[in-house]
Amino acid sequence: DIDGKRIFDFHGNSVHQLGHGHPKVVDAIRREMETLPFCPRRFANATATALARRLAESAPGDLDKVLFVPSGAAAISMALTLARYATGRHKTLSLWDSFHxxxxxxxxxxxxxxxxxxxxxxxxxxxxxxxxxLARRFFGDDRPFERFADYIDYALEVQGDVSALIAEPMRWTTVEAPPPEFWPRVKDSCLRHGALLIFDEIPSCLARTGTLYACEQFGATPDILVIGKGLGGGIMPLAAILAPSRLDCAPDAALGHYTHEKSPVACAAGLATLDVIEDEKLIERAKEIGRRGLERLQAIKARHSVIRDVRGLGCYFGAEIGGDDPAGLAERLMYRCLKRGLSFKIGGGNVVTLCPPLTIPFEQFDEALSIFEDAVSGLES
Structure with missing residues (x-):
């Protein structure tokens, strides 16, 4: 901070899979700036083409076409536009409280x-x-996600002209995943009713969840996959949409047209990011941090009644705060931790979300969780 105090960054806006300023990413950016710092969007360039090829090779299913943009929000816009072109429809289905x-x-x-x-x-x-x-709130405790999937099928049928359903495969702000059968049923409904399924994996892509893409754990490959945040190595702004060749249907349309959409410097950072994930085995490391972290958080929960629930997926965790004023307690806990040297984000009003770099040494990870438990103890006293 401004006083020189070092802080564990368990927030990072979900861009810091590789930490801050990974030397291999910095070197790749420096080399590209000396080679081709900018390329007009009407042209392809070797670095962007190489990154597109790497992403297509790594993507699940038939997602073999890639378009780049400078931000996640722009990628969402492009995905929604592509869905309109591909289906000839304009309606979308999405979830309340979602952020895209x-x-x-x-x-x-x-x-x-x-x-x-x-x-x-x-x-x-x-x-x-x-x-x-909130599936249980609206559909009851008896098979809530089965009933939710039925409701989505009904919405697609009764609307009749939906271009796409857009959602996160897991609700990121509260770290809550649906059961494994949910998304396959929704994907089947989309297919039957002629709608595309768009997954927003802007915060969850690239090894964070213990697989390169979170959707690999949910049994459904989307028609359009949107990625971003960590794609630029935590340094360069970069996002992309991945889609199958059958959706390559708008070559003459205004799809994209962002000045820096194929930035060679940002794409160099993306290539270096994929190299680091592979070379440093960060998918396996995310799984190990996830195992250790969830085990530790469950032990903390057992000792402190103010923690209502803990959950996680790979190297991403949520600790739900209870009590008489859950949101107020969560905010007090956040500032107690920040004062002690741990930064994180509150989601859903009362869920502490812990999003450490995948490169964090285990001893530092344990130290950060000790800061968290000390702050919880102080909160209870």
Whole structure:
């Protein structure tokens, strides 16, 4: 901070899989800046082409086409536009309380009240469903996700002209995953009703969850996969959409057209990021940190009643705070931890989200969780 105190960054806006300023990414950026610092968007360049090829080779299913953009919100816009071109329809289904970016079309396609408040009418055709984490509230305790999937199927059928359903495969802000049978059922409904399935993996892509892409753990390959954040190595802004060749249907349309959409410098950072993930075995490391972290958090929960629940997927964790004022307690806990040298984000009002770099040494990871438990103890006293 400004006083020189070192802080564990367990927030990082989900861009810091490799930590801050990984030397291999810095070197790749420096070399590309000396080779080709900018390329007009009408041209391809070797670095962007190489990264597109690497992503297509690593992607699940038939996602073999790649388009780059400078930000996740722009990638969402491009995915929604592509869905319209591909289907000839304009409606979308998404989930209330979701966040897909701060552009007007992403806000309309999302469902976060904070971003919609005071803006007036949204983009026409944006329909909404309940959030994943409230499935039991709206569909009961008896097979809630089965009933939710049935409701999605009904919404697709009754609307009849939905271009796409857009969602995160796991609700990122509260670290809550649906059961494994949920997304395959939804994907089947999309297929039967002619809608595309778009997964927003902007925060969850590239090894964070213990697989290169989170959707690999949920049994469904989307028609369009949106990635970003950590793609630029935590240094360069870079995002992308991945889609199958059958959606390569808009060569003459205005799809993209961002000045820095194929930035060779950003793509060099992306290539270096993939190299580091592979060379340093960060997928395996995310699984190991996930195992150790969840075990430690469960032990902390057992000792402290203020923690209502803990959960995680790979190297990403959530600790749900209970008590009489869960949101207030979570905020106090956040500032107690920050004062002690641990930074994180609160999601859903009362969920502490812990998002460490995949490169963090185990002893530092353990130290950060000790800071967390000390702050919890102080909160209870």
């Amino acid at each position: 970016g701060a552009n007007l079309d992403a806000i309309g396609g999302g469902g976060g009240a904070l971003f919609r408040r005071g803006l007036g009418p949204m983009i026409p055709g944006a329909e909404h469903l309940p959030p994943l984490n």
